[in-house]
Amino acid sequence: MFEEMAKKSAGWLKEVGEESSVVLSTRIRLARNIAGFNFPNSADKETREKLLEYFDSAVGKSEFLGQGNFYRTEEIDRTNSSFLVERHLISPTMLDNLDGSGVFIAPSEKVSIMVNEEDHLRIQAITTGLEMDRTMELAAQFDNEVGRLLEYDYDSDFGFLTACPTNVGTGLRASVLIHLPGLVLTREIEKIIRKVTKMGLAVRGFYGEGTDVMGNLFQVSNQTTLGQSESDILEAIERVTRIIINDEAAARSRLEEEAFDQICDKIWRAYGILKHARVLSSEEVMNLLSAVRLGLAINVIKTLSIETINDILLLSQPAHLMKYYGEDMDADRRDIVRAEMVREKLA
Amino acid sequence: MFEEMAKKSAGWLKEVGEESSVVLSTRIRLARNIAGFNFPNSADKETREKLLEYFDSAVGKSEFLGQGNFYRTEEIDRTNSSFLVERHLISPTMLDNLDGSGVFIAPSEKVSIMVNEEDHLRIQAITTGLEMDRTMELAAQFDNEVGRLLEYDYDSDFGFLTACPTNVGTGLRASVLIHLPGLVLTREIEKIIRKVTKMGLAVRGFYGEGTDVMGNLFQVSNQTTLGQSESDILEAIERVTRIIINDEAAARSRLEEEAFDQICDKIWRAYGILKHARVLSSEEVMNLLSAVRLGLAINVIKTLSIETINDILLLSQPAHLMKYYGEDMDADRRDIVRAEMVREKLA
Numbered sequence: 001m002f003e004e005m006a007k008k009s010a011g012w013l014k015e016v017g018e019e020s021s022v023v024l025s026t027r028i029r030l031a032r033n034i035a036g037f038n039f040p041n042s043a044d045k046e047t048r049e050k051l052l053e054y055f056d057s058a059v060g061k062s063e064f065l066g067q068g069n070f071y072r073t074e075e076i077d078r079t080n081s082s083f084l085v086e087r088h089l090i091s092p093t094m095l096d097n098l099d100g101s102g103v104f105i106a107p108s109e110k111v112s113i114m115v116n117e118e119d120h121l122r123i124q125a126i127t128t129g130l131e132m133d134r135t136m137e138l139a140a141q142f143d144n145e146v147g148r149l150l151e152y153d154y155d156s157d158f159g160f161l162t163a164c165p166t167n168v169g170t171g172l173r174a175s176v177l178i179h180l181p182g183l184v185l186t187r188e189i190e191k192i193i194r195k196v197t198k199m200g201l202a203v204r205g206f207y208g209e210g211t212d213v214m215g216n217l218f219q220v221s222n223q224t225t226l227g228q229s230e231s232d233i234l235e236a237i238e239r240v241t242r243i244i245i246n247d248e249a250a251a252r253s254r255l256e257e258e259a260f261d262q263i264c265d266k267i268w269r270a271y272g273i274l275k276h277a278r279v280l281s282s283e284e285v286m287n288l289l290s291a292v293r294l295g296l297a298i299n300v301i302k303t304l305s306i307e308t309i310n311d312i313l314l315l316s317q318p319a320h321l322m323k324y325y326g327e328d329m330d331a332d333r334r335d336i337v338r339a340e341m342v343r344e345k346l347a
Numbered sequence: 348m349f350e351e352m353a354k355k356s357a358g359w360l361k362e363v364g365e366e367s368s369v370v371l372s373t374r375i376r377l378a379r380n381i382a383g384f385n386f387p388n389s390a391d392k393e394t395r396e397k398l399l400e401y402f403d404s405a406v407g408k409s410e411f412l413g414q415g416n417f418y419r420t421e422e423i424d425r426t427n428s429s430f431l432v433e434r435h436l437i438s439p440t441m442l443d444n445l446d447g448s449g450v451f452i453a454p455s456e457k458v459s460i461m462v463n464e465e466d467h468l469r470i471q472a473i474t475t476g477l478e479m480d481r482t483m484e485l486a487a488q489f490d491n492e493v494g495r496l497l498e499y500d501y502d503s504d505f506g507f508l509t510a511c512p513t514n515v516g517t518g519l520r521a522s523v524l525i526h527l528p529g530l531v532l533t534r535e536i537e538k539i540i541r542k543v544t545k546m547g548l549a550v551r552g553f554y555g556e557g558t559d560v561m562g563n564l565f566q567v568s569n570q571t572t573l574g575q576s577e578s579d580i581l582e583a584i585e586r587v588t589r590i591i592i593n594d595e596a597a598a599r600s601r602l603e604e605e606a607f608d609q610i611c612d613k614i615w616r617a618y619g620i621l622k623h624a625r626v627l628s629s630e631e632v633m634n635l636l637s638a639v640r641l642g643l644a645i646n647v648i649k650t651l652s653i654e655t656i657n658d659i660l661l662l663s664q665p666a667h668l669m670k671y672y673g674e675d676m677d678a679d680r681r682d683i684v685r686a687e688m689v690r691e692k693l694a
Contacts, residue, residue, distance in 0.1 A: 261683055265625035276619030278612035336608055 006323035011109030013310040017129015021297035022245045024177040026131045028139045031162040031171035032121040033153040039163040040116040048100035058149035068106040082319035118163045132234045175221035176241045181294045182251030184216045215286035267295035280339040285316040353670035358456030360657040364476015368644040369592045371524040373478045375486045378509040378518035379468040380500040386510040387463040395447035405496040415453040429666035465510045479581045522568035528641045529598030531563045562633035614642035627686040632663040
């Protein structure tokens with residue numbers, strides 16, 4: 001299962017997008033529910049099953065959706081479902097509660113639809129770089145097609161009805177994954193987080209929280225949607241992201257001016273360790289890749305592509321590693337095989 | 348001064364000797380004093396000067412000694428005298444008290460004679476690897492020639508008279524510089540040190556003491572000489588060194604069996620950092636080279652020679668680095684230039 005997928009990079013990591021020296025990806029998620037069905041949390045097994053079949057038959061009726069694949073989560077074993085989480089195709093929440101749910105994956109892998117997660121449907125689109133409009137268009141394309149075939153729970157006052165009140169309205173959550181080594185190294189990150197929070201958006205470590213944020217990767221997202229239009233939300237996130245990009249660029253310039261040798265040293269040591277280590281945890285790879293990614297961005301490393309870095313980031317994750325080598329492995333074995341994979345990719 | 352010398356490796360590091368996977372070098376030092384002169388510590392300036400001239404004229408009379416060079420320490424500036432210490436041609440003690448002393452250096456650099464250090468003469472021979480006999484022969488060759496020309500202070504009961512009573516008798520101190528990463532990693536080093544001390548010999552960190560020993564380099568030497576013959580001393584050190592070599596080999600085998608991946612990881616990371624870092628202190632280079640040296644010894648690294656490692660070890664030292672690049676540098680600048688030199692040597 002997913003063997004072909006495991007051999008290639010994720011759709012949203014394959015290209016180079018706008019502002020890619022700071023922004024890894026833009027993600028848009030639309031929460032949708034189907035009229036006449038209880039929300040998944042309060043639905044019995046039978047209702048959940050009926051909803052799955054209802055969605056499946058809609059996919060069958062659509063030439064457009066028919067190009068993708070729909071999987072019942074019962075068919076997916078633990079490694080494969082972790083694989084989908086690592087690939088950002090399903091949510092970690094879904095991993096904890098796989099019963100009676102499913103996932104539709106578009107051929108490009110840029111769009112997936114989770115069925116019976118917190119809402120009946122969560123349509124998600126991801127693209128590389130800072131691409132709010134393009135990502136929204138992509139999500140809307142699938143939203144329109146599904147909405148044509150199934151009747152959404154929609155209230156003319158409130159908008160789309162959702163299981164959690166924070167999603168009512170547009171059902172839209174947009175997020176941007178950004179790499180902020182400059183702000184972390186200059187210790188300005190906390191100040192930025194406070195500033196962005198005041199603007200009503202959230203900034204969080206993408207892997208880990210507080211001082212344990214790994215790989216200096218952060219996510220900017222909206223908190224609520226009610227009373228805001230889609231374009232309000234997208235514009236707010238884009239505006240704030242551009243502010244953060246400028247702050248990050250200023251921090252990087254300052255580091256280059258004031259501590260160039262030390263930054264180069266950090267970057268090249270990270271590269272040297274990745275290129276030579278025999279045992280590597282996924283956390284360490286994430287942190288080392290952060291330095292190497294910075295090296296590319298400030299033109300200190302010139303012989304490596306961002307695609308290679310993204311590829312390693314993706315493949316370093318436990319389930320990806322096991323799928324890539326077609327082998328079940330414990331954590332110790334994975335650390336050794338991960339180091340092999342990294343050396344191979346950097347060779 | 349010493350410009351030609353700075354361009355090449357030290358004589359005692361150029362070759363590969365016996366047991367070179369553990370033993371870096373063997374050093375023999377003979378303390379000799381000249382009849383009719385006070386010991387340097389209690390000699391006035393005039394006496395010290397007279398002794399220097401006396402030695403210098405002896406060198407002038409000998410075709411054999413005449414091939415070397417004799418330097419008054421007044422002629423040698425701070426960088427150059429540090430350079431000689433780093434090269435093991437003069438002692439750190441001499442560096443602190445340069446007035447009215449001198450050093451004779453043989454063309455091979457394997458033999459030097461310090462004049463007016465603690466004793467009137469300290470004849471020192473160093474060779475690569477574990478080579479007690481060969482090193483003793485080399486020292487004796489110079490000792491005999493100097494003894495032919497100058498009258499040594501010798502007592503038929505006590506033997507050679509020396510400034511410090513621990514040297515009376517043969518005046519011989521022999522030492523072996525050994526690399527013990529296996530015993531350090533398996534935490535057996537303290538046990539070995541106690542064992543060797545019980546046998547009447549000393550084992551000490553060569554750079555630093557206790558847990559601060561850098562580069563896992565230790566020195567085994569005799570403590571006293573009175574009442575022992577030259578061959579007793581040399582045999583004792585060789586015997587104990589061979590015991591330590593066996594212990595070290597056993598520790599390395601155990602590490603290879605029980606933690607091969609971790610050891611390889613440590614070795615290759617060290618190599619990767621050396622090959623890529625942009626800022627390196629001499630202490631860090633010493634510690635990283637220790638791992639790489641182990642890598643060569645256990646055949647994990649195959650594309651590097653021990654000569655290159657020794658070369659880097661020597662050139663990493665502050666005065667060597669400044670002489671090599673012909674430039675005065677502060678510590679920060681040295682750390683950057685040192686990293687350049689290491690990358691160049693490993694390229």
